[in-house]
Amino acid sequence: MTETTETDAKTEQARPDHEVVIVGAGFAGIGAGIALKGAGIHDFVLLERAGDIGGTWRDNTYPGLSVDIPSPTYSFAFEPRPTWSRLYAKGPEIKDYADHCVRKYGIMPHVRLGTTVVAARFDEGADLWRLELAGGGTVTGRYLLSCQGALTTPSHPEIDGLADFAGHTVHTARWDHDHDLTGRRVAVIGTGATALQVIPEIAGRVAHLDVYQRTPIWVYPKIDPRLPRGVQELFRRVPATQKATRFVTTTAVEIIVTGVVHHRRVQPLVKAVERRCLRHLKRQVKDPETRERLTPRYGFGCKRPSFSNDYWRTFNRANVDLVTDRIDRITETGVRTVDGREREIDTLILATGFKVFDISFPIVGREGVELTAFWKQYRRQSYEGAAVPGFPNLFLVPGPYGNIGLSWFQMIDAQIRHALRVIGEARSRGVTRAEVSRQAHDRYMSWVERRMPRTVFLNGDCATANSYYFDEHGDAPWQRPSSVVAARRRSRSFPLDDYDYSTRVSAG
Structure with missing residues (x-):
């Protein structure tokens, strides 16, 4: 042995x-x-x-x-x-x-x-x-x-009374498909990238929809064509065509990133993008007062922007209200804002991110x-x-x-x-x-510190953006x-x- x-x-x-x-x-x-x-x-x-x-x-x-x-x-x-x-x-x-x-x-x-x-x-x-x-x-x-x-x-908001609500509560990251929204009075808390997709989808089914907005979101028009079988077959038979498409879409995305990380140097580009978004908003929303409340007051890129042709125009619907007054608390039957008004609902949707x-x-x-x-x-x-x-x-x-x-x-x-x-x-x-x-680590972080002042995070009036890009220290890591x-x-x-x-x- x-x-x-x-x-x-x-x-x-x-x-x-x-x-x-x-x-x-x-x-x-x-x-x-x-x-x-x-x-x-x-x-x-x-x-x-x-x-x-x-x-x-x-x-x-x-x-x-x-x-x-x-x-x-x-x-x-x-x-x-x-x-x-x-x-x-x-x-x-x-x-x-x-x-x-x-x-x-x-x-x-x-x-x-x-x-x-x-x-x-x-x-x-x-x-x-x-x-x-x-x-x-x-x-x-x-x-x-x-x-x-x-x-x-999922991130749940720190709102007084959230646990007291007697109706049905759902976070968008844990969607309850057994709960039918048809004919219900619904409140959505949050107007980020997730809410931008959910709100237009459910607005036509509910009896009434209250959208609670803390911070507006920049929205760019969405070019979203269907890709028919002919195009799919072309991609399959000639892979170079799909590579070319990827190059084009990646370049378009990179332009947005350039506006974020080189904001100070390419401000004319960023302003042009903002103007395009604002024209999109003006075409989509009829009521001037609603448009005003949907207009971001921070620079494009302070928080993740998104693309949609349906989100803004949802606020033209008679059964949809945009609420920008700060929430005071959630009650058993609804949402009460700081002006003392309580809006009754039976379903609360938390589109409050991660x-x-x-x-x-x-x-x-x-x-x-x-x-x-x-x-x-x-x-x-x-x-x-x-x-x-x-x-x-x-x-x-x-x-x-x-x-x-x-x-x-x-x-x-x-x-x-x-x-x-x-x-x-x-x-x-x-x-x-x-x-x-x-x-080596400190050298890299010194490089980061030198570069950050060029970004939108320190040049785009981001303090009001309430962006997940920023942490509790006020950094944008x-x-x-x-x-x-x-x-x-x-x-x-x-x-x-x-x-x-x-x-x-x-x-x-």
């Missing part, structure tokens, strides 16, 4: 269950899995708390749901879909695309559904992450990719430092939007100042490439730990202050020596 030595025991302890653990099975997690397989890394697991894949496109099923980025751009570049039914695909088509990608690239065998991570801790003695699961159990991985997404945890900066479980790095607490004390920060000093072998998809453009897929491409380059370098060096250096092209180029070229590589114990 071979005697087990102390070194053997340490080696066994340092051997993780998987080389890579991915948390979240939305498009970011799916994209990470596909990229890992493409890089020859097959030892990974994808942990998903829900019973299906798809992230926000699994959870959101509200009426009118569609993508607000042209479908050719809102997809993986390596997996174009020639059969989109229209330029802006409906939600079920996007979910079907996620299912298709999982099937085609063989990701499902790596997925563990119904698996909720409650904590992740870096084991400094073994150079691996230990993930604690709800109900007991642990999964370990050399590397941890946090792909939890931003539009997954907790975009929340991480759903504590992530504890070296020396017991927890990531959210670190950000709370020192403000949100990360190197290239992907890594944080003190948190080895952890990659955020995305982290602060890591999102690029308006299409989630552009971010996925850049951030996962970043992670794979570092993992590949660590593997080639035969080490078990990769941690971004404090010097959602968006990387650079173009998509520059960010993607950087993901291919950042110095790998910006990371420190080491091994604590033999990994076997």
